[in-house]
Amino acid sequence: MKPCLLYVLLLSVATACGNPPAPKPEGYLRIDLPDKHYRLFDSVAFPYRFECPVYASVAPDATSHNHEPYWLNIRLPEKATIHFSYKRIKNNFSELLDDTHNFVYRHVIKASAITETPIHNSEKKTYGMLYEISGEAASSVQFYATDSVRHFIRGALYFMEAPNYAYLAPVISYYTADIEHLIETLQWK
Numbered sequence: 001m002k003p004c005l006l007y008v009l010l011l012s013v014a015t016a017c018g019n020p021p022a023p024k025p026e027g028y029l030r031i032d033l034p035d036k037h038y039r040l041f042d043s044v045a046f047p048y049r050f051e052c053p054v055y056a057s058v059a060p061d062a063t064s065h066n067h068e069p070y071w072l073n074i075r076l077p078e079k080a081t082i083h084f085s086y087k088r089i090k091n092n093f094s095e096l097l098d099d100t101h102n103f104v105y106r107h108v109i110k111a112s113a114i115t116e117t118p119i120h121n122s123e124k125k126t127y128g129m130l131y132e133i134s135g136e137a138a139s140s141v142q143f144y145a146t147d148s149v150r151h152f153i154r155g156a157l158y159f160m161e162a163p164n165y166a167y168l169a170p171v172i173s174y175y176t177a178d179i180e181h182l183i184e185t186l187q188w189k
Contacts, residue, residue, distance in 0.1 A: 031078060033174050038181060046070055047151060048086065051185040053178050061085075078171050079160040082179065087152045096152045100129075100144045103156070107137035110163070119145055119183055126186050128153075132176065136163040140172045141179055151188050155179065 034055045041058050042049035052058060052074055061071035061083065070086035087096055104114065112135035119128040128145035141157040157175055159168060 031171060033171065034077065036177070038185075040185075046086075047088075047189050048153065049187050049189065050182045052182055056178075076175060076178075078168075080157060080171065080175060081160070082155050082157050082175075082182075084153065084155045087154075089146070089148075089150050089152050093146075093148065093152070096146075096154075097144075100142075100154050103154070104131045104133070104142050107133050107139060110137040111135040112165075119143070121184070124187055126183070126188075128183070130180065130183065134165065136165055138163055140165070140168070141176050143179060143183060145183055145186055147188050153186070155182075 034053075037054045038051040039054050040049060041052050047070060053076070055077055057075045059073055059075070061068065061073050068085065072084040074082040074084060076082070089096065108114065111133045113133075115132040115134070117130040117132070119126060119130060121127070125147045126145050127148055128143060131142045133140050133142065139156045139158050140163075142155065144152065144154045146152045157172070157179065159171075165172075
């Protein structure tokens with residue numbers, strides 16, 4: 001027998017005894033999130049102040065359909081943005097609450113659960129609700145905060161990519177803590 005043929009025969013026998021090839025499960029990229037540190041957002045032009053992450057950039061919302069002067073976009077790493085809107089209360093408190101409720105519950109079609117956590121800080125006169133939306137919804141965290149008399153803020157966390165709760169869950173949890181910190185440090189002017 002020729003040595004080349006013997007080599008091919010031995011090689012095919014040795015590799016034929018293994019497991020058949022199987023597809024590998026799809027994986028996700030590793031996400032490295034920065035350490036938590038905060039800075040004060042306090043502009044003379046705004047009727048509120050709060051602490052936001054140092055890794056966030058805060059800018060007025062230039063896309064606001066009414067060019068609202070106190071609306072912000074808080075841009076975060078991992079293609080995330082907290083859209084932050086402000087309204088002055090002028091005999092429209094129940095309308096603002098209804099709008100917020102409608103915005104949150106539009107996600108019920110894709111959400112697997114919506115958890116409501118009340119916000120109550122009588123010292124800073126801040127009250128509201130934090131909504132955590134589980135599942136493949138477009139927005140995973142929303143909230144409103146108000147003093148019930150003059151100020152009303154609504155916020156929503158969005159990612160600039162298709163919802164994928166399994167992949168984004170650690171990032172959502174990380175940014176939810178930032179939103180909670182923002183609400184805890186919110187002060188009215």
